[in-house]
Amino acid sequence: MTNSTSLPALTGEQLLPLLVADKLRHQQHDYDHPLRLAPLPPCPLCQSDVTKQTFTLGMGDLDERVLTCEPCGHRMTYSLRVAEQLQGQAQRLAVQEEEQPVAAEATEATELTFFTRVMEIFYLSDNREDLIWHVTDGRVHLSVNVSDIFAWGGADAEEITPKALPVLEKAWEDAKAIGQEFLMAPLYAARVRGERPQGxxxxxxxxxQALFDACGPEREVGLGNPRPVPTPVDAEGGR
Ligand SMILES: [Zn+2]
Structure with missing residues (x-):
């Protein structure tokens, strides 16, 4: 048996990262993600990489334990009682660390699903040339080009956000139902704005016309809306 009384004793502060790493490794092991297994924490004494940790009973107090780090070979004692007091804090920190990368991955996956679905709708409805985008602050923003739809002679766009995706889906569905899928883009914008297109x-x-009439109040003919809404033709005759 080793005389552990001469070994350095870890403080709670030194012990905490070891406990967090241990919890992370157990959580990850449970999820069967061996490739994502967090590395062992560095040796608290020399900060070198550790390939193996061994825990043995100490020779001092009943609650004394000895940690041996390999390959550096450093040995140190810690108090089991102190370790137990730190368990709750270690668990909270481990959960926080575990959630962070997962949350980031989830956001990226959600964003990719959103972009793909929007592009799919514009592709399937043959509205591809009406999908426009810009990048601001490192983020991609998608919009529908509605230049000349709401006002005479003006560049205009309506943003498509993940929150508004159901509106886009419904606009496509309704445009498809009347056999005029190309109306998906302006119908989406009209619904988001609560505004009818110009005549x-x-x-x-x-x-x-019934779909667009339901988007907002009737507009007066005048500046910005110089032409009246055309007299409806039957579905066979027009688009
Ligand atoms: Zn060491």
């Missing part, structure tokens, strides 16, 4: 950009079938 010059109004669709000509009764079914399509």
């Amino acid at each position: 010059a950009a109004y669709p000509s079938t009764a079914a399509a």
Whole structure:
């Protein structure tokens, strides 16, 4: 048996990262992610990488334990009682650390799903040229190009956010239902804005006009809306 009384004793502060790492490794082991297994914490005495930790009973107090780090071979004692007092704190820190990368991954995955779905809808509805984007502060923003849809002679766009995705889905569904999928983009914008398009950009079938009429109040003809809504034609005759 070793005489542990001459070994350095770890403080609670030195012990805490060891406990957090131990909990992380156990959590990750439970999830069967061997590739993601966190490395062992460095040796508290020399800070060198550790490939193996061994815990043995000490020779001092009943609650004394000895930790041996390999390959540096450093040995140190710690108090089991202190370790137990730190368990709750270690658990909270481990959960925090475990959640952070998962949350980041989830956000990226959600974002990718969102981009893919938006592009798919514009592709399937043959509206590809109406999907525009810009990058601001390192983030991609998608918009639908609605230039000349709401106002005469102006560049205009309506952003598509993940929150508004259901509105885009519904606009596509409704445009598809009347056989005029190309109306998906302006219908989306009209619904988000609660505004009807200008008369010059109004669709000509009764079914399509009914969808746009429901988006907002009737607009007066005048500046910005120089033309009246066309008299509806039957679905066979127009688009
Ligand atoms: Zn060491």
